[in-house]
Amino acid sequence: MADLLGVAVLGAGHMGADHIRRLDRVVSGARVAAVADPDAARAREAVAGIGTATVHTDAQAALEAPGVEAVLIASPGPAHEEALLAAFARGLPVLCEKPLTPDPAGALRVLEAEARRGRRLAQIGFMRRYDAEYRGLKALLDDGRLGRPLMLHCMHRNVSSPPDFTSAMLIDSSVSHEIDAARWLLGQELTAVTVLRPRVSSGAPQGLQDPQFVVFETEGGALVDVEIFVNCGFGYQVRCEAVCEAGSARIGDDHGMLVTARGAAWADVPQDYLVRFADAYDREVQAWVDATRRGEVTGPTVWDGYAASVVADAGVRALESGTRTAVELAPRPDLYARTGR
Ligand SMILES: NC(=O)C1=CN([C@@H]2O[C@H](COP(=O)(O)OP(=O)(O)OC[C@H]3O[C@@H](n4cnc5c(N)ncnc54)[C@H](O)[C@@H]3O)[C@@H](O)[C@H]2O)C=CC1
Numbered sequence: 001m002a003d004l005l006g007v008a009v010l011g012a013g014h015m016g017a018d019h020i021r022r023l024d025r026v027v028s029g030a031r032v033a034a035v036a037d038p039d040a041a042r043a044r045e046a047v048a049g050i051g052t053a054t055v056h057t058d059a060q061a062a063l064e065a066p067g068v069e070a071v072l073i074a075s076p077g078p079a080h081e082e083a084l085l086a087a088f089a090r091g092l093p094v095l096c097e098k099p100l101t102p103d104p105a106g107a108l109r110v111l112e113a114e115a116r117r118g119r120r121l122a123q124i125g126f127m128r129r130y131d132a133e134y135r136g137l138k139a140l141l142d143d144g145r146l147g148r149p150l151m152l153h154c155m156h157r158n159v160s161s162p163p164d165f166t167s168a169m170l171i172d173s174s175v176s177h178e179i180d181a182a183r184w185l186l187g188q189e190l191t192a193v194t195v196l197r198p199r200v201s202s203g204a205p206q207g208l209q210d211p212q213f214v215v216f217e218t219e220g221g222a223l224v225d226v227e228i229f230v231n232c233g234f235g236y237q238v239r240c241e242a243v244c245e246a247g248s249a250r251i252g253d254d255h256g257m258l259v260t261a262r263g264a265a266w267a268d269v270p271q272d273y274l275v276r277f278a279d280a281y282d283r284e285v286q287a288w289v290d291a292t293r294r295g296e297v298t299g300p301t302v303w304d305g306y307a308a309s310v311v312a313d314a315g316v317r318a319l320e321s322g323t324r325t326a327v328e329l330a331p332r333p334d335l336y337a338r339t340g341r
């Protein structure tokens with residue numbers, strides 16, 4: 001366990017650069033061995049000062065670089081399938097940012113490739129499972145004190161969306177987190193989705209259906225509603241309230257310090273996910289490094305990533321058609337044993 005795990009990071013943009021900093025300065029047991037980004041200047045900037053990292057414009061070259069033992073994929077979603085399959089072919093353990101792939105067909109190919117190998121290689125980057133508040137809520141629901149969960153009311157707001165963000169991406173990029181969180185919290189698959197279109201905010205870029213109101217049905221008969229609003233302008237806010245038979249529990253109101261003075265009260269509101277979920281990303285990457293060094297793979301599975309892609313795809317079709325859309329999952333391979341209620 002003395003040697004540091006050599007990690008190749010694919011993609012040195014917003015998330016990739018943050019994970020490179022995290023691997024270099026926050027988590028223990030790992031080092032950045034290589035980075036790949038078609039934008040070489042961005043890759044060089046992300047590893048400035050990290051003497052051990054080689055820089056590549058091609059992902060394959062980074063996987064083959066000296067000292068690479070594991071891969072962190074932080075390239076855009078459409079590049080994930082190729083990177084995952086290349087890592088699997090080399091037997092390299094992977095932490096792959098969400099989404100597994102944006103399309104269900106690609107996600108199924110990745111699922112089948114891992115299942116064919118007969119052992120897990122990839123952890124999917126659904127970091128909310130490592131957030132202290134989400135973990136507290138999960139523990140409370142699992143211990144049964146509140147009775148059976150009936151509904152989840154979720155809220156997901158971003159200050160602004162990146163350029164080129166589409167109406168579909170509100171679901172397959174942003175709501176993908178609620179899809180995974182709901183499946184995990186409830187221990188149930190999502191079976192159908194309906195998307196309602198509130199009036200569009202004047203703060204939304206031309207042509208973007210923002211906000212949206214998404215309703216999921218679960219196999220156990222619970223309902224999950226999600227307000228997704230990615231150009232709210234005022235803060236990064238993620239909340240979830242579980243309403244159960246014998247009580248309710250809500251997370252996401254934690255503002256740190258609340259100041260009261262002169263007849264008013266105020267608190268800082270985080271402006272983006274890198275602040276709100278900083279601890280969750282740190283725990284996620286540390287857990288991945290620790291498990292990899294033990295020769296294990298833990299955390300969200302490729303099945304979880306596949307299910308999220310299928311549900312999100314049904315959500316995008318529901319947005320387009322305006323009708324309730326059923327979710328159809330492929331049979332679950334034995335490799336991904338079912339857990340939860
Ligand atoms: N877990 C979370 O909360 C978040 C996850 N993400 C996910 O992280 C991934 C990256 O998102 P961002 O960093 O925001 O995007 P970004 O656009 O800031 O960066 C992506 C980088 O990947 C590079 N790239 C493009 N094709 C590549 C390839 N084939 N191989 C290697 N690099 C390639 C681009 O040049 C760019 O530098 C996405 O999957 C996104 O969904 C993004 C934001 C938050």
Ligand SMILES: O=C1[C@@H](O)[C@H](O)[C@@H](O)[C@H](O)[C@H]1O
Binds near residue numbers: 158173174175230273
């Ligand atoms: O994953 C993320 C982004 O890709 C997505 O675009 C944002 O809406 C989410 O808040 C963030 O966590």
